[in-house]
Structure formats: structure tokens, C-alpha cells
Amino acid sequence: MSAAALIFALLGLAVAAFLVARARAAAFAGRRVFASAADRISSIHSRPAYHGWYVALWALVPALILVLGWSLVGEGIVADRTIASLPAESRPQTALDRQAFLAEVRGVVSGQLAGAFNPSADAAVPVYRSIKTQWSLVIAGLAALLAASGGGFAWLRVRPHFRARPRVERFVMVVLVLSSLVSILTTFGIVLSLIYESIEFFRRVSPFEFLFGTNWSPQTAIRADQVGSTGAFGAVPLFWGTIFIGAIIAMIVAIPLGLMSAIYLTQYAKPRSRRIMKPMLEVLAGVPTVVYGYFAALTVAPAVRDFALSIGISNASSESALAAGVVMGIMIIPFVSSMADDSITAVPAAMRDGSLAMGATTSETIKRVLIPAALPGIVGGVLLAVSRAIGETMIVVMAAGLAANLTANPFQSVTTVTAQIVQLLTGDQEFDSAKTLSAFALGLVLFAVTLCLNIYALSVVKRYREAYE
Amino acid sequence: MNDMMATMTANAEATMSAPKMTARDVKVFYGEKQALNGVSIDVHSDLVTAFIGPSGCGKSTFLRCLNRMNDTIETARMEGNIELEGHNIYAPDMDVVQLRARVGMVFQKPNPFPKSIFENVAYGPRIHGLSSTKAELDTIVEQSLVRAGLWNEVKDRLQDSGTALSGGQQQRLCIARAIAVDPEVILMDEPCSALDPIATAKIEELIDDLRGRYAIVIVTHNMQQAARVSQRTAFFHLGTLVEYGDTAEIFTNPREQRTKDYITGRFG
Numbered sequence: 001m002s003a004a005a006l007i008f009a010l011l012g013l014a015v016a017a018f019l020v021a022r023a024r025a026a027a028f029a030g031r032r033v034f035a036s037a038a039d040r041i042s043s044i045h046s047r048p049a050y051h052g053w054y055v056a057l058w059a060l061v062p063a064l065i066l067v068l069g070w071s072l073v074g075e076g077i078v079a080d081r082t083i084a085s086l087p088a089e090s091r092p093q094t095a096l097d098r099q100a101f102l103a104e105v106r107g108v109v110s111g112q113l114a115g116a117f118n119p120s121a122d123a124a125v126p127v128y129r130s131i132k133t134q135w136s137l138v139i140a141g142l143a144a145l146l147a148a149s150g151g152g153f154a155w156l157r158v159r160p161h162f163r164a165r166p167r168v169e170r171f172v173m174v175v176l177v178l179s180s181l182v183s184i185l186t187t188f189g190i191v192l193s194l195i196y197e198s199i200e201f202f203r204r205v206s207p208f209e210f211l212f213g214t215n216w217s218p219q220t221a222i223r224a225d226q227v228g229s230t231g232a233f234g235a236v237p238l239f240w241g242t243i244f245i246g247a248i249i250a251m252i253v254a255i256p257l258g259l260m261s262a263i264y265l266t267q268y269a270k271p272r273s274r275r276i277m278k279p280m281l282e283v284l285a286g287v288p289t290v291v292y293g294y295f296a297a298l299t300v301a302p303a304v305r306d307f308a309l310s311i312g313i314s315n316a317s318s319e320s321a322l323a324a325g326v327v328m329g330i331m332i333i334p335f336v337s338s339m340a341d342d343s344i345t346a347v348p349a350a351m352r353d354g355s356l357a358m359g360a361t362t363s364e365t366i367k368r369v370l371i372p373a374a375l376p377g378i379v380g381g382v383l384l385a386v387s388r389a390i391g392e393t394m395i396v397v398m399a400a401g402l403a404a405n406l407t408a409n410p411f412q413s414v415t416t417v418t419a420q421i422v423q424l425l426t427g428d429q430e431f432d433s434a435k436t437l438s439a440f441a442l443g444l445v446l447f448a449v450t451l452c453l454n455i456y457a458l459s460v461v462k463r464y465r466e467a468y469e
Numbered sequence: 470m471n472d473m474m475a476t477m478t479a480n481a482e483a484t485m486s487a488p489k490m491t492a493r494d495v496k497v498f499y500g501e502k503q504a505l506n507g508v509s510i511d512v513h514s515d516l517v518t519a520f521i522g523p524s525g526c527g528k529s530t531f532l533r534c535l536n537r538m539n540d541t542i543e544t545a546r547m548e549g550n551i552e553l554e555g556h557n558i559y560a561p562d563m564d565v566v567q568l569r570a571r572v573g574m575v576f577q578k579p580n581p582f583p584k585s586i587f588e589n590v591a592y593g594p595r596i597h598g599l600s601s602t603k604a605e606l607d608t609i610v611e612q613s614l615v616r617a618g619l620w621n622e623v624k625d626r627l628q629d630s631g632t633a634l635s636g637g638q639q640q641r642l643c644i645a646r647a648i649a650v651d652p653e654v655i656l657m658d659e660p661c662s663a664l665d666p667i668a669t670a671k672i673e674e675l676i677d678d679l680r681g682r683y684a685i686v687i688v689t690h691n692m693q694q695a696a697r698v699s700q701r702t703a704f705f706h707l708g709t710l711v712e713y714g715d716t717a718e719i720f721t722n723p724r725e726q727r728t729k730d731y732i733t734g735r736f737g
Contacts, residue, residue: 271543350580354643357538358593358650359570368592373583 003071006140007064010147014060017151021158022052028160046164054164057171059151063143070139078135082128090120194447197440204434205233210441212236216404216415218424218435233438235445237404241321241414242446245400246389249325249410250332254389255382257329258336265337266344267366278341285334289394296327296399308411315412319401322410328395332385339381343374343464376464383457387450393418417442489514489654489684490535490572495549497530497539504530507549508710510703512654514684517676519699519716521692523736526705528688532656535686536572537565553654570597573647577659579639581631581646586623589631589642590614593650609649616682617645618675637668644675648683655679657687661694673698692732696720704728 025048034040079102083091092101104121105128107113116122158164202210213234261281265274301323308316347370355365371378401413402423424439488511497505505527512518512535520528530539537558539545551558558568570593581589590610593599600606610627614620619641623634631642640660647655657676661669676685676698689695695702696716703713704727712719712728723729730736 348580350576350578351582353538353541354576354580354582354646355592356541357536357569357574357576358596358646359566359568360592360596361566364596368596369582 002136003067006067006143010060010063010067010143013147013151014056017059017155018052018056021055021155022048024155024158025051025164044160045162050164050168051158051162053168055151055154055158057168058154059147062150063147066143066146067139074135074139078128078132081131081135082124085127085131086120086124090123191447194440194444197437198444201434201437201441204437209233210235210438211445214406216420218420218438231435233434235417235438235442237406238415238417238420238442239445240406241400241404242390242416242418244408244410244414245321245325245328245396245416246392247386249322250329250389251382251386253326253329254332254336254385258333258385259340259378261333262337262340262344263366263371266341267362267370281334281337284331285338287331289331289392290398292327292331293394293398296323296395300327301399304411313409313411315409317401317403317411317413319399319413320411321400321414324396324400325410327399328389328392331392331395332389335385335388336381339384340374340378343377343381344370346377346464347373376460380457380461380464383453383460387453387457390416391418391446391450393422397422417446421446487514488512489554491552492531492534493550495531495534495547495551497527497534497548498546499542500544503708505534505708508705510710510713512684512686513701514653515681516700517680517685517687517698518701518703519695520686520688520703520705521690521695521731522705522711523731524690527708528703528705529658531705532658532686532688535654535656536569536574538569538574540565570650571652572654572656573650573652575640575643575647575655575657575660578663579636579643581634581639581642583630583632585628586614586631586634586642587627590645590649592646597650599650613645613649616648616679617641618671618678619645635668637664637671640664640668640672641675644672644679648679652683654684654686657685659688659690662690669694692720704731706731 025046028044029040032043034043082105083098083101092098101118101121101124104113104116104118105124108116108122108125109129109132116125210233213232214236215232215234216237217232219231265278265281269277297319301319304320304323304326305316305318308320351369351373352365355369356362360368396416396419400415400419402415402419403413404415404420405412407414421439421442424436424442429436490512492508492510492512495505495508496503508527508531510518510531520532522528533539534547534551535558539547547559553568553571556563558572582592584592587610590613591606594606594609600609611620611624614623619638622638623629623642631639634642640663644655644660661672664672673694676687679685680700687695687698699716701714702716702719704711704719704723704725706727712723712725714724719728720732723732
């Protein structure tokens with residue numbers, strides 16, 4: 001019996017258990033006459049549906065855990081048994097052989113392969129099949145036993161005074177905790193794998209060279225006699241490029257435009273135009289970054305280069321920091337604007353009224369009262385925007401170029417951490433070279449920086465919210 | 470008893486002075502809903518005028534018409550005529566910025582700006598350019614805080630945040646902020662409703678001290694407060710002005726049955 005069929009059978013069983021247990025609990029009330037509502041509530045603890053859930057969960061959950069556990073480890077047990085039952089001389093010797101051998105056996109069993117090349121694998125097919133059938137039957141039997149005993153145990157506890165509700169609710173709470181753990185554990189897993197691969201990298205390249213070196217040239221040759229056999233892993237040009245594009249140029253574009261549009265929308269716009277303009281601005285946030293990417297590469301970058309040439313800058317590159325930064329800034333505008341909008345709106349109306357009642361004009365009120373009061377929230381929003389901008393990938397991959405220049409000239413091509421990670425990990429790579437591993441070290445740095453920015457920004461925003469609540 | 474007679478005589482004399490502000494047949498609408506139907510009142514320059522009435526009777530709405538703070542409400546619309554020293558404040562040539570510099574306002578909840586105590590008081594003089602030197606500004610700030618009865622409590626910590634003061638001190642700071650631009654009229658919208666009794670007593674004393682220098686209009690829920698601080702009282706009910714006259718008269722011998730019912734606590 002396959003795992004899927006077993007699970008469906010268990011679900012059916014649980015539904016049946018729910019229905020009969022609920023009916024039984026409902027019958028408690030049916031036979032009796034209660035003096036009052038209070039009497040009824042005090043003599044039957046839980047509503048019938050809770051009894052139903054209680055029995056259904058006991059019937060389902062232990063058996064389900066068994067079946068799911070089996071589907072994770074069962075394949076390995078069957079394979080071990082199969083190989084152990086073969087005569088010693090036909091057993092595969094190395095791990096690679098073993099994998100190939102099992103793949104062939106499974107292929108034949110599932111019908112994807114007509115026959116195995118390896119005669120000993122062919123011989124193992126019936127053995128494998130019979131062991132698998134045996135084990136499946138054992139598991140199905142065990143699951144049925146667990147479901148019956150669990151359900152029976154719960155069924156015997158269904159009594160008017162049995163406290164089914166708290167137990168069911170505790171179970172629900174455990175499920176909720178487990179669901180929230182999934183994303184937390186995934187994050188930990190990602191961080192651990194980043195750290196693990198980064199340690200591998202730092203075995204080959206010193207952290208000092210990586211963090212402070214100014215020469216980035218990760219191309220390492222496969223054979224020692226080829227040109228450029230030693231790569232250079234000084235990541236400073238990448239860090240600089242990331243900051244130059246994401247934190248400087250993009251913010252020069254995004255902060256004034258975002259802030260001014262937020263001021264217009266919160267203070268000057270009529271409710272009607274605010275209703276139309278705010279969603280339109282937010283649509284910008286929904287444009288896929290790859291679309292911004294080719295907008296940057298095909299429209300903005302050539303225009304920037306032509307402009308640079310026309311004002312006499314001869315070494316302007318067709319992939320420039322300016323083009324990528326400006327488009328990234330445009331991408332970030334709705335983000336800055338909506339954070340600033342929230343912060344300004346959160347300033348109590350009493351502040352605004354107080355200032356207006358002093359005879360201040362709207363613009364004096366904004367400059368002297370609203371912006372200072374909303375500043376922590378705005379700063380927090382800008383920091384979040386920076387953290388987003390330095391993690392942004394598509395625009396810089398398409399428009400910023402790959403040359404690791406250490407330059408403050410916005411018309412030159414620079415590269416960023418994210419663009420280099422893409423470059424290092426796309427295509428066929430061997431996972432034991434410093435070149436590939438350096439991507440993980442870059443990722444780790446990026447992760448650490450954005451994490452710190454996010455934590456700091458959120459704490460700023462939170463402190464500010466508390467001040468006005 | 471003699472005191473009361475004396476106050477009543479004083480009031481009767483005071484009513485003779487020329488009105489600072491006159492309102493005639495003021496109607497206010499919030500969208501379709503009419504909040505005020507035809508209110509006419511004179512505000513005298515050396516008296517405290519109290520507006521009383523149950524919640525939603527329109528007294529705050531009317532107060533906010535006097536310095537055009539209702540302009541900030543999108544749906545509000547006003548009809549009728551309000552004059553400040555004979556000039557229609559709703560006339561096209563009336564600048565709302567100048568009007569609000571002449572008619573200041575103190576709100577229900579103390580709303581100091583999140584700035585230092587000094588900057589809170591200096592706010593008005595700065596935006597209206599009332600001082601050309603730092604020394605002048607210092608004088609204005611000190612004088613305003615002295616008049617608001619707050620100077621002795623805060624003179625050593627003028628650079629502390631205004632929001633760090635107690636509720637009563639914050640409200641006196643707001644009054645200092647309002648008088649720093651030397652207005653002619655001060656509107657107070659339930660200035661004590663968020664304060665404890667001791668802070669309330671201080672504000673009431675302060676209102677008494679300020680009388681004569683500024684025309685003061687105060688909206689209050691508290692009838693004892695109206696009786697204590699005001700010389701003229703207007704009773705509003707359901708958007709209409711029921712009765713307006715000398716405070717002593719209103720509280721001892723109201724002409725209208727509704728006024729009598731309200732001040733004796735039969736509804737409210």
C-alpha cells in the first residue's frame with residue numbers, strides 16, 4: 001500500500017472518528033433535562049465538536065507521524081535490507097556504485113527501466129520488491145493499530161466532564177508554534193550553510209585580504225600553467241560599488257523624491273487626488289525588478305553615456321554606476337514615500353492644529369513641526385530602503401557592469417556584491433574552488449550588513465511609534 | 470453675597486465696552502449635516518466668555534470658526550458673518566495667517582511640539598518675525614512664561630523637551646506659546662478637561678490673571694468652571710444658542726427653561 005493511499009485512509013478514519021465522537025458527546029445533553037443554562041454549562045464541560053476533534057486527532061496524528069516518518073527513512077531501510085540479502089560478491093563496493101546500483105533497481109521496480117545493465121542489479125529486483133512489499137504491509141498494519149488504539153483511548157475518555165476543549169486548543173497552539181518555527185529554522189539553515197561555505201573559502205583566502213584588499217579578479221584557471229592561475233579576492237571594490245549605487249546614488253534620487261511626494265500626498269493633496277495618486281505610486285513597487293533592469297540597461301544607460309560624452313567626459317562607460325543607481329532610486333521611491341507617509345500621518349493631528357492655530361502656514365508647519373516630529377520614522381524608512389537597495393540584484397546585473405573598479409566617477413562602470421554573486425554562481429561551477437566559494441563569503445557579508453540595517457531601522461521605527469501611542 | 474453683587478455690578482459695567490468680535494447668524498455644515506444654525510454672539514475684549522452646553526451642541530464648532538480652524542476640515546462649510554474689530558474674518562482679503570496670529574488658540578489636550586520648552590514658546594515669534602535679536606526673543610519667551618505662570622518652574626531647564634512636562638505644565642506651556650505672539654483674543658477649547666483638579670485650579674487662576682489683557686473665550690463642560698472664570702456665558706444646545714448673558718444672571722436667573730434644566734443637571 002502506498003504512503004499516499006495510507007494517508008487518505010487515515011484521513012477518512014479521522015473524519016469518521018470525529019463524526020461518531022461528536023454524536024456521542026451530543027447525546028450527553030440529549031438525555032438530560034437542565035434546570036438552567038448555567039446548569040447545562042457546568043454539567044457538560046466541552047461542546048460536542050471538541051470531543052469530535054479530540055478523538056479524531058488521537059486517531060490521526062500518531063499514525064500520520066508513523067507514515068510520514070516511514071516515507072522519509074523507509075527507502076533507505078529497504079535498500080539496506082536488499083543489499084544485505086545479496087551474496088557478498090555481488091554487493092556494490094563504493095558509495096558511487098551503490099547509488100548507481102540502487103538507481104537501476106528502483107528504475108526497474110517502478111517500470112521506468114525495461115531492465116538493468118548490471119546483472120546483479122537485475123537479480124536484486126525481485127528481492128527489493130518483496131522486501132518493500134513486506135515493509136509496506138508492516139507499516140500499514142502498525143498505522144492501523146496506532147489509529148485504532150489512539151482513537152479507542154480517546155473514545156473511552158469522552159465523558160460529560162472530560163475537558164476536551166483545553167486539550168484540542170493546546171494541540172492547535174502547538175501546530176501554530178511549529179508553523180512559525182518553519183521560517184525561523186529555514187533562516188538558521190541558510191545562515192549556517194552560508195557560514196559553512198564561507199569558512200571553506202577563508203581556508204583558501206585570508207579574511208583580511210577579502211575584507212580589505214582592493215583587487216578583485218576571481219577568475220582562477222583550472223590548470224596551474226594557464227594564464228591568471230591565481231585569483232585576487234579583495235572585495236573592497238565590490239563593497240564600494242554596492243554602497244555607491246545602493247546607498248549613495250539611489251538615495252540621492254529616492255530620498256528627496258519620496259519625501260516630497262509623501263509631503264504632497266499627506267498635506268496638500270485633496271482626498272480625491274490622494275485616492276488616485278497613492279495607489280499609482282505604489283504600483284511602481286509592483287514592477288518586477290527585471291523590468292527595471294532592462295529599462296536601466298536599454299534606456300537609461302545609453303542616455304547617461306551620451307550625456308556624459310556631450311559634457312566632455314570621454315571615458316564614460318555604457319554601463320555606468322549612475323544609470324543603475326538612478327533606476328534603483330526610482331524603484332525605491334514608493335518604499336521611501338510610503339514609509340514617510342506613514343510617519344507623517346502618525347504625527348498627532350494636535351501638533352498640526354497647534355502649529356496652524358499659531359498662524360503658521362502649511363509649509364512652516366511641515367518644515368518646523370511635522371518633519372522634525374516624523375524624522376525618526378523617516379530615517380528608519382530610509383535605512384530599510386538602503387538595505388533593500390544594496391540587496392537588489394537584477395538592476396545592477398543588467399546595468400552596472402561587472403568591472404570591479406574602485407572609482408567615484410558615476411559615469412564609470414562599477415560592480416556590486418550581488419552582481420558578482422550572480423556572476424560567480426551561474427553556469428557550471430566546481431564547488432571546491434575559491435572562485436565559487438567566494439560567492440558565499442560575499443553573501444555572508446551582505447546578509448550581515450542588511451540584517452544589522454534592518455534590526456537598527458526597525459528599532460528606530462518602533463521607538464518612534466511608541467512615543468506617539 | 471456681597472461679593473456676588475459686586476461681581477454682577479462689575480459685569481454689568483464691563484458689558485458696556487465695545488465688542489472685540491461679533492458673530493452674526495453663523496451657520497456651519499459638515500457635509501450635509503448642519504452643526505450650527507444661526508448663532509449670534511459678541512465677544513468683549515476685557516471679559517472672559519464661556520460657552521457651555523452638552524456634548525455635540527456646537528460650542529467647539531463655533532469656537533473654531535472664530536480663528537477659522539474649521540478651514541482645516543475638508544467637508545466643513547460656514548455661512549454668516551464674523552468680524553474682528555469690524556473686519557470680516559471670512560472676507561477674501563483677510564489673511565488666515567494674520568488672523569490666527571491675532572486670535573490664538575489653546576486645545577483640549579495639551580499639544581506642545583516635540584521641541585524644547587524655549588523653542589515651543591519661541592515658535593510663534595519666530596514664524597511671525599516678532600524679534601530681530603536673540604535677546605529680544607529671550608525677553609519674549611521669558612515674559613510669556615511669566616504670564617503663563619510657568620517661569621519659576623521651568624526657568625532652569627528651558628532646553629528640556631516640552632513633552633517631558635506634566636499635563637498641567639504642558640497646558641500652561643501651550644498658553645505661553647499662544648500669548649507669545651501677543652494675540653488680541655485667546656480661544657480655549659476645554660483647556661482643563663485632560664487635567665487633574667490641582668492643575669485645573671492653576672489654569673483657572675491663570676485665566677483670571679490674563680483677563681483684561683486679552684479677550685478670552687473658553688469652551689467648557691464644567692459649569693462650575695464657567696461660573697468661576699467667566700463674566701459672560703453662552704449656553705448652546707443642539708446647534709443653537711439658547712441663551713447668552715452675564716454669567717451671574719445665567720446661573721442664578723436663567724430666562725430659558727432649557728438653560729435652567731441644564732445648569733441644574735436635569736440633562737447634560
